[in-house]
Structures are given as C-alpha cells and as structure tokens.
Amino acid sequence: MLGTGIIKGMVETARNFVGSYTDKERLTTVEYPEERIPAKENARQFPFLVFDGEDPQAGLRCVACQICEKECPPQCILIVKDTTKKPDYMGKMQFQPKVFDIDISVCMSCQICVEVCPFEAIKMDTEFELSRGDRFGGLLVNKTGLAKSNAHYRRIHPAEAAEVDSRLAAEKAKAEAKAKAAAAAAAPAPATADVSKK
Amino acid sequence: MMDWIREFLGMLWKTVSDQPDPKAAFLPLIPEEWRSETSVLLSIAPLMMIFPALFALTTVVERKGLGRIQNRLGPNRVGPAGFLQFAADGLKTLTKEDIVPRAADQLVHFLAPLALVVPVFLTFSVLPFGRHLVPLDLESGLLFFFAIGAATELSVFMAGWASRNKYSLLGALRAVAQMVSYEIPLILSALTVVMATGTLSLPQIVDAQAAGNGEWLARWHVFTPWGFFGFALFLVAACAEANRAPFDLPEGESEIIAGYYLEYSGFKFALFFLGEYLGLFAACGLGITLFLGGWHAPLPILERWIPSYAWFFAKLAALIGLFIWVRGTLPRVRMDQLMNLAWKFMLPLALVNLLAVALWHFLPNPLARWAASSILLAGAYVGLGRALMPPSRIGKRVYRYAPQDSR
Numbered sequence: 365m366l367g368t369g370i371i372k373g374m375v376e377t378a379r380n381f382v383g384s385y386t387d388k389e390r391l392t393t394v395e396y397p398e399e400r401i402p403a404k405e406n407a408r409q410f411p412f413l414v415f416d417g418e419d420p421q422a423g424l425r426c427v428a429c430q431i432c433e434k435e436c437p438p439q440c441i442l443i444v445k446d447t448t449k450k451p452d453y454m455g456k457m458q459f460q461p462k463v464f465d466i467d468i469s470v471c472m473s474c475q476i477c478v479e480v481c482p483f484e485a486i487k488m489d490t491e492f493e494l495s496r497g498d499r500f501g502g503l504l505v506n507k508t509g510l511a512k513s514n515a516h517y518r519r520i521h522p523a524e525a526a527e528v529d530s531r532l533a534a535e536k537a538k539a540e541a542k543a544k545a546a547a548a549a550a551a552p553a554p555a556t557a558d559v560s561k562k
Numbered sequence: 563m564m565d566w567i568r569e570f571l572g573m574l575w576k577t578v579s580d581q582p583d584p585k586a587a588f589l590p591l592i593p594e595e596w597r598s599e600t601s602v603l604l605s606i607a608p609l610m611m612i613f614p615a616l617f618a619l620t621t622v623v624e625r626k627g628l629g630r631i632q633n634r635l636g637p638n639r640v641g642p643a644g645f646l647q648f649a650a651d652g653l654k655t656l657t658k659e660d661i662v663p664r665a666a667d668q669l670v671h672f673l674a675p676l677a678l679v680v681p682v683f684l685t686f687s688v689l690p691f692g693r694h695l696v697p698l699d700l701e702s703g704l705l706f707f708f709a710i711g712a713a714t715e716l717s718v719f720m721a722g723w724a725s726r727n728k729y730s731l732l733g734a735l736r737a738v739a740q741m742v743s744y745e746i747p748l749i750l751s752a753l754t755v756v757m758a759t760g761t762l763s764l765p766q767i768v769d770a771q772a773a774g775n776g777e778w779l780a781r782w783h784v785f786t787p788w789g790f791f792g793f794a795l796f797l798v799a800a801c802a803e804a805n806r807a808p809f810d811l812p813e814g815e816s817e818i819i820a821g822y823y824l825e826y827s828g829f830k831f832a833l834f835f836l837g838e839y840l841g842l843f844a845a846c847g848l849g850i851t852l853f854l855g856g857w858h859a860p861l862p863i864l865e866r867w868i869p870s871y872a873w874f875f876a877k878l879a880a881l882i883g884l885f886i887w888v889r890g891t892l893p894r895v896r897m898d899q900l901m902n903l904a905w906k907f908m909l910p911l912a913l914v915n916l917l918a919v920a921l922w923h924f925l926p927n928p929l930a931r932w933a934a935s936s937i938l939l940a941g942a943y944v945g946l947g948r949a950l951m952p953p954s955r956i957g958k959r960v961y962r963y964a965p966q967d968s969r
Contacts, residue, residue, distance in 0.1 A: 366947040370892065377631045377891040384630045393635050 405521055408488035410468060410505075411477055412512040416453060420511035425485035427452065428461040432477035432486055440470035441477065452483075453532060454539045464507040468494070484528050490520045566591055573604075580869040582694045605697040609686050616878075617839045618648035624886045631890035658828035663726060666825065670724035675830045677717035678837035684710045685844040690765045692857050692871035702762040707848055708749055711803075714841060715741045718812070718822050721834070725825035733821020736897065737812035740802055743904040744809075748799035750912035751792040754919045755783055755852045764848075768856030780862060782855035787936040788918040791943075793853040795912055797884075800845035802904070805838060806885060808892035811900060846881040850874060906950055914942040 384390050394401055415423035433441040446462035477486050489512065496502050518525040569588040576584035585604060592600045622637065622645055629636025637644035662671055688703035690696040700706050715738055722734020756762060759770040773780045783789030802809040812821040823834045850856060854877050857870035865873075895903070918935040925931035 366944065373891045374887065377887065380633055381627070381630045381887075381890075384633050390633045391635060392633065395635070 403490040403520065405523065407490045407492075408473055408475055409492050410471060410473060410489050410494070411466060411475075411486050411510070412489045412516075413464065413507070413510045414485055414487055414514050414517050415511050416514050420513070421507070422450065424460065424507075424511060425452070425483050426461050426464060427458040427483055427485070428464075429459075429483070431480050431482070435476055435480045437474060437476060438470045438472050440467040440472075441465070442467075454536050456539075461507060464510060466505050466510060467503060468505055469503045484532065487517055487521070487524075577695070578869070580693055580871070584694070605687075609683065609697065613683075613686060613840055613843055614836065616843060617836055618652070619645075620839060620882055620886075621651070622647045623882075624889070627883075627886045628890045631887075652832070655829050655832040660828040660830060661825075663825050665726040667724040667726070670720050671825070672830075674717050674721035674724060675826065675833035675837065677720055678714055679833050679840070681710045681713040681717075682837050682840040682844060686840075686847070688764055689844070689847045689851060690768050690856055691847075691874050692869065695857075695871055696765050699765055700763065703764040704752060704756065704762045704767075704848075704852075707764075707844075708745075708752070711841070711844070712745065714837070717837075721826070722822035725822070727825050729818040729820075730822050730824045732818050733812045733814065733824065736814070736818075737805060737822055740805070740809065740811060740900060740904075743901060744799045744802035744908075747795050747904060747908040747912045748803060750909070751795040751799065751915065752848070752852055754788055754792045754915055757916065757919045758783065758788075758923065764851050764856075768851055768858065771855040772858055773862040778861060778863070780855050780858050780860055782853065782858070782860070784853045784855075786922065787932065787939055788915055788922055789853050791911070791915050791918070791939045793849065795908055795915065796849050796853065797881075798903075798908065800842070800849060801885065801888070802900070804842040804845055806842060807889040808895050809900060810894060811897060814894070842885065843878065843882070846878055846885075847874075849881065850877045902950070907946060910946060911939075911942055914938065 380390070414425050415421075416425065417423035428443055428445045430443050430445075433443045442463060442465040443461050444463035446460045448460070449457040450460050452458045473488070475488055478488055494502070514525070514529075518529070569591055573584045573588040585601060588604075589597055589601060625647070626636035626638075626644065637647040640646045640650045662668060685707050687698040688696070688700050688706050718737045718741070719734045722730045722732075722737070725731075755767060759767050761767060761770075771780060771782050779785070784793045805812050814821055818824075823831055826834060857874040859865045859868065859873050918938050921934045921938065922931045925934055
C-alpha cells in the first residue's frame with residue numbers, strides 16, 4: 365500500500381508510450397484498406413470449384429457425386445446432375461453438375477466439403493472482401509461464380525496445390541500406362557476384351 | 563460603431579496581454595441599463611468557449627495517448643492526425659435518437675444532465691485563471707467551489723433514480739457512496755491551505771504563493787512537505803470525485819453496463835460526458851490554485867515574458883496528461899478497496915496532514931519545521947501503509963481430500 369507498484373506501472377506505461385513513437389516494431393496495427401499483409405496460406409473463407417484448362421465450365425473437376433452436398437453440416441450446397449457426360453482429366457467420361465449453388469449466408473467455412481471431395485474439385489478460397497451495396501444480392505453463388513482456375517489455387521495455397529497436382533499427374537500417368545498395357549494385351553483378341561468389359 | 567469595434571479589440575488585447583481591468587474602456591460604450599448584463603456576459607463567454615473546447619481536445623488527446631500506451635495508433639482518420647475526431651463524435655451524438663424509457667421519470671430524467679453541467683460551470687466562476695482573470699472574486703471562493711461542486715452528486719442520483727433501471731440505480735448508489743467518501747479527504751486536504759494562508763479567497767491564496775522580494779523560487783505550497791502531501795491526497799480524491807479510472811466504478815461496464823447514465827443516449831449522454839470532464843478540469847484548476855501556485859510561474863523571472871494565464875493552462879494541461887497517464891496504467895479498484903482507501907488510509911493521512919500544517923505554522927525555525935512535518939508525514943504514510951497491507955495469503959497449497967503427498 366506504499367505505492368511502489370503504482371510507480372512501477374507508470375514507468376512501464378511511459379516506456380510503452382515513448383517506445384511506440386521511437387520503435388516501429390511495437391506497433392502491431394496494420395492500417396487495413398491502405399496497407400495489408402499477405403494472406404496466410406492456411407486462411408480459408410469460402411469454397412470454390414477448381415477447373416483445369418481454359419474453359420471454366422468444360423474444365424470443372426466436379427463430377428456431381430453429391431458427397432459434399434450430403435456432408436455439408438449447414439446444408440448450403442445444392443447440386444443437380446446433368447444428363448450428359450464429359451471426359452475428366454484422365455479422359456474417363458464422368459457426370460457433370462448442371463446446377464452447383466452455394467448459399468454464402470449459410471456456409472460456415474468449415475472446409476468439410478473440401479475434405480470429403482475425392483476428386484480435388486472443391487477448395488477453399490482466401491478472398492474475404494465480399495461485401496456489396498445491396499442486401500440480398502450475391503448471397504447465392506452459382507456454378508459460374510464458383511469456378512476458379514487451378515492457377516488461382518496454386519497461387520493462394522502453393523504447397524497444397526503442388527501436392528494435389530503431383531498426385532493427379534501420377535494417377536494420370538498410371539492410368540495411361542495401364543490403358544497402354546491393356547491396349548497391347550487386347551490388340552490380338554478384341555472380341556474377348558469386349559466380353560470381359562460386360 | 564468604429565469606436566465600439568476599436569474598444570472591443572482593445573479589450574481583447576488587454577485580456578491577452580495580461581493588463582488589469584480589460585473591460586474598463588469598453589463598458590462605458592454600452593447603454594447604462596445593459597452595462598451589468600454585458601459585463602457578466604463578457605466574463606462568462608470565454609469560460610463557455612474555452613473549457614468545452616479543451617474538453618473536445620482532451621477527448622482526442624486521451625484516446626491517442628491511451629492508444630500509444632497500449633502500443634496502438636489511436637484515432638488518426640478524421641482531420642490532420644485525427645485531431646478532428648471530436649467533431650465527428652459531436653455530430654454523431656447530436657444526430658442520435660434521444661431515447662427516454664417509458665417507465666422513466668420524464669422530468670427528472672431530462673433535468674439530470676443539466677443539473678450536472680450547470681454546477682460544474684459555476685465552479686469555474688471562482689477560479690483565478692490569470693493575474694486579472696477572475697470571473698467572480700468571492701471572499702469565500704473555496705467554500706463556494708465545494709458547495710456548488712457537491713451538487714453534482716444530486717444530479718448523479720437524479721439520473722440513476724429517474725431511469726428506473728436497476729443498473730442505473732446501482733451505479734448511482736456507487737457514485738454517491740464514492741463521492742461522499744472522497745469529498746472528506748478532498749476538503750480536508752484543501753483545508754491545509756486555508757490553515758496556512760488564513761483565507762478562503764482563491765485569488766488571495768494565489769497571492770500567498772508568489773515569490774517574496776528577491777527570492778528566485780516561487781513559494782508554491784507543493785514545495786512544502788504538507789503541501790506535497792496535501793496535493794497528492796487532493797489529486798487522488800479529485801480523481802475519485804470525477805469518477806475517473808481507476809475509480810470509475812459507477813460506470814463499471816463489465817458489471818453494471820454504464821452505471822447511472824445507462825439510459826441516456828444522444829446529446830444527453832454527451833452532456834454527462836462533458837460534465838464529467840469539466841468537473842475534472844475544475845478540480846485540476848482548484849488543485850493548481852491551492853498547491854501549484856495558481857497562475858504564478860515557478861521562477862518569478864519567467865513571469866515577465868509569459869502571460870499568467872499561459873502558466874495556468876500549462877499546469878492544467880500537465881495535470882490532465884497525468885490523469886490520462888494514470889488511466890492508462892491502473893486497473894479499476896474493487897468497491898471494498900475503494901472504501902478502504904478513502905476511510906482507512908486517506909482520511910487519517912489528511913488529519914495527520916492538518917497536524918503537519920499546524921507544526922509548520924508554529925515552529926519558527928525553517929529547518930525544524932521542515933524536519934518535523936516531513937518526519938510526521940513520512941512516518942504516518944509508511945506506518946499506515948504497512949499496517950493496512952493485507953497479510954500475504956500465498957503459501958503451500960493444502961488439499962482437503964487428496965492425500966498430502968499425492969503428487
């Protein structure tokens with residue numbers, strides 16, 4: 365009760381006060397709109413659909429398996445399968461989504477859709493400046509809005525994207541080697557191959 | 563008309579350049595029946611302009627200072643380096659909706675902020691701001707100051723009671739308990755000066771602190787043991803009277819939301835805010851007048867070039883800075899700690915301080931009176947502080963159910 369603690373505290377705050385003017389390291393504030401820090405690699409905001417190649421819709425990796433739709437805890441994904449098929453990265457014919465909507469007002473950024481997707485088709489974006497002037501517009505994001513290129517994925521999550529790319533390339537190479545072997549084996553007797561396929 | 567303007571400017575110049583009776587040449591130009599009203603208005607107008615302006619500046623400086631203490635930047639968006647933040651805040655409070663609870667006592671709820679601000683402005687009227695700048699030279703100005711200053715307790719309770727809200731009422735009860743408790747050390751510490759100078763008039767108290775003939779240092783009361791001690795007690799008590807951190811329990815946002823002004827919004831809330839800060843300025847002004855030599859410079863030689871009111875406002879700025887610094891440092895005290903500090907520590911010390919003034923007054927030898935009052939006060943401070951230190955309860959942990967050597 366003699367006040368020595370008060371003096372000690374006052375000295376400490378005075379040191380902070382002076383230090384904040386002389387030592388830039390002390391100020392942790394980032395004055396956001398003018399200056400920004402690069403996004404952290406593990407940041408996640410909202411899912412997007414990865415596409416390969418040039419055409420966003422033709423190159424979508426999504427095969428409309430609807431696993432993410434079923435696993436999504438807040439049920440914010442709506443997928444409608446298309447009747448037509450298109451080839452995937454290995455050249456195999458797969459279904460494609462006719463409708464792929466995510467309700468951004470329901471999504472809770474949990475990343476479960478990303479974890480359950482067997483096709484590396486849905487990933488988390490780091491974009492966070494999603495505010496708009498109107499109240500309800502832009503809350504439902506459709507297939508066009510969700511499609512973002514693999515290059516974008518590589519840019520925002522470099523380490524993760526490199527791992528995914530190398531795995532997909534290895535799978536593709538394996539499949540091609542298998543197809544080549546199968547073609548070599550099947551060449552003398554095409555009829556039997558047809559039977560085995562059925 | 564030209565005469566009128568010239569004399570008005572002359573009056574302003576006389577005020578700024580510290581000359582006696584600046585109104586003398588201007589008032590005869592006013593018609594006889596308006597003369598006294600004009601004189602009053604001319605005394606009041608600067609107070610009504612300067613102190614709210616100082617309040618506006620203080621809010622910004624305080625926020626910036628607290629920010630720097632916490633290694634933040636503080637407000638820096640509005641105006642140059644954020645110094646126009648007060649304008650944005652003022653406009654915001656002016657345009658906000660004024661909500662009055664349906665169950666509230668409408669009239670008392672409306673009057674409470676006014677009942678806070680008006681007495682606070684009245685307290686400024688007796689303070690000597692400069693050599694010739696005393697709005698109201700009362701024979702017993704100190705008494706007037708404390709009598710009017712005590713009216714703020716009424717307004718606080720009006721606000722808390724009229725809001726019809728349990729948190730408001732709790733905040734008001736806390737505020738009244740705190741203000742009544744700290745009023746006693748505040749007045750007792752001010753009483754030491756009255757004992758030493760033998761007058762209740764604030765300008766005469768300032769005169770008593772001027773340097774004598776041929777002395778190089780002014781005789782501020784704070785340079786004496788009892789004055790230093792009294793000033794410290796006065797500052798702590800003034801801090802508690804103004805409901806400022808670390809004594810801002812009546813607000814207590816973590817437990818009673820905002821205390822007695824919880825149900826106030828818009829400009830009424832701003833008035834409470836203004837009243838609180840003006841109360842702090844008035845208390846600082848009184849502390850300066852009583853202990854820091856009023857408008858006197860520390861060295862009489864400096865008074866020749868720098869006008870008297872500049873010294874007053876420099877001291878005021880320093881005290882406000884000190885209060886901001888304290889606010890940035892100390893955490894809020896608990897209610898029992900608050901009461902213990904007032905009744906067990908500050909009240910006995912204030913009484914001992916009165917004894918020290920008496921010793922100072924009656925011992926003829928300067929060395930003897932310095933030694934006697936210093937030893938008395940230091941002994942009382944250390945002894946009381948040690949006696950009140952709560953016994954340390956930190957020891958080996960004892961378990962009630964687990965076996966003693968279970969770890």
